Amino acid sequence: MRVSVEESGAFQGEVTLNIAGLLGVGELLFRLYPNHFGHLLRVEEARSEGKSLPLDAVEPTVLVVQLPSELPQTASLHLRFSGVLPRELLGYGIFAHTARAMIMSQFYPILAPWEGEWLLHPTFPFGDNLVAEAADYLVFLQVPSGWVPVASGEERKTGWNTWQINGENLREFCLVLVREYTGLVDRWADVEIRVFFPFGFDQAGKRALAIAKEALPLLTARLGSFPFPDVDLIAAPLSGAGGVEYPRLILINQDYALDPYTDFFAEIVVHELAHQWWYGEVGTDQVAEPWLDEALATYTSSLYFEVQGELEQKVREWQDRFLQAKKLNPQASVGSGLWEFLGRSGYAGYVYAGGALLLHEVRSSLGDEIFFSILRNFREKYRWRIARACDFLGLLAEELGPLFSALALEYFGDQPQCQTEPTGSVNPR
Ligand SMILES: [Zn+2]
Incomplete structure (x- = not known):
């Protein structure tokens, strides 16, 4: 996936999917989850083998890509998309441009699961709406000056404002851009734990790191090894949720970071960590x-x-x-x-x-x-x-x-x- 994000919160991208076992499937269904709240994400074009493919929108969150009948069993599909992050916190506020964080949950077309038929549910303004298969992601990202990406995967800076991020077995790829944030890194066993908190939330950042380091041995002792090589904990403005889980990435509502010594703050961190097994892996x-x-x-x-x-x-x-x-x-x-x-x-x-x-x-x-x-x-x-x-x-x-x-x-x-x-x-x- 290639993605370019602008200071305004507008973004453009192109995703290439390599899919096997397409024989007999006449169409692919993608979810455009942000569109639950309005026309925030748009797919402009779909191509395969150099040919444009017809698109059809069943409803704002569902895009149908018609496949040509002669498509081989294994094919590459390219989808060009664009969107804009709203300035307000819609739903939990997980797709939003705020002063110091651009939160880009589900900002790209996500393939619906195929179980002999397409698994397709309506979307809701609460709960977690995403149902998706795990996939491997390789992302080339361009960010506006002054912003740093934190994402599901391993981030590597490749140029002035460019990054490469890759992650395996991700149920979705979450991307957050931050500025005026402090980052801390530590390890427990072979798991790298990184926390990112806005300036002024240093105590909360340290506390989140300490809680994660206490929780990981307890969880792994009962459940087995941590499913991913690392995990990022990011504080950001959210609405109506203490935290939200993503593969290798956890959002923490920064309102609760004002007093990080409460049981509830600890509960957010540990609950979202537990989701790395239950949701992320399983x-x-x-x-x-x-x-x-x-x-x-x-x-x-x-x-x-x-x-x-x-x-x-x-x-x-x-x-x-x-x-x-x-x-x-x-x-x-x-x-x-x-x-x-x-x-x-x-x-x-x-x-x-x-x-x-x-x-x-x-x-x-x-x-x-x-x-x-x-x-x-x-x-x-x-x-x-x-x-x-x-x-x-x-x-x-x-x-x-x-x-x-x-x-x-x-x-x-x-x-x-x-x-x-x-x-x-x-x-x-
Ligand atoms: Zn939960």
């Missing part, structure tokens, strides 16, 4: 089954609080939040898709708190050894793929036996419909 359908990666991230990040004797307190918090969610939105359950939480009603209480409680009950029943071996098996089996809730629940059911039905009833309101549900065809609108 992909999930974050729209239809948002609980899967959120419950796993919430529960495994509580390992950090457990060593400080605070697990019981976390469990009580989850119980309160879960109870409140059930009152607010009695029709929903832990297993609900984003569309069942319109207005965010009960979303965090079910998906994060309820899901974490379920995992806590499973761990209490099975004991640490079996519980964490289930998590490691799940990780091994679905590494760099998109796992389904049923894949995980199947592993739990095997160990839990008859107890599984009672837990399913309590958290999902019913037995999960694992056999009959077709994969990839959920379209609730």
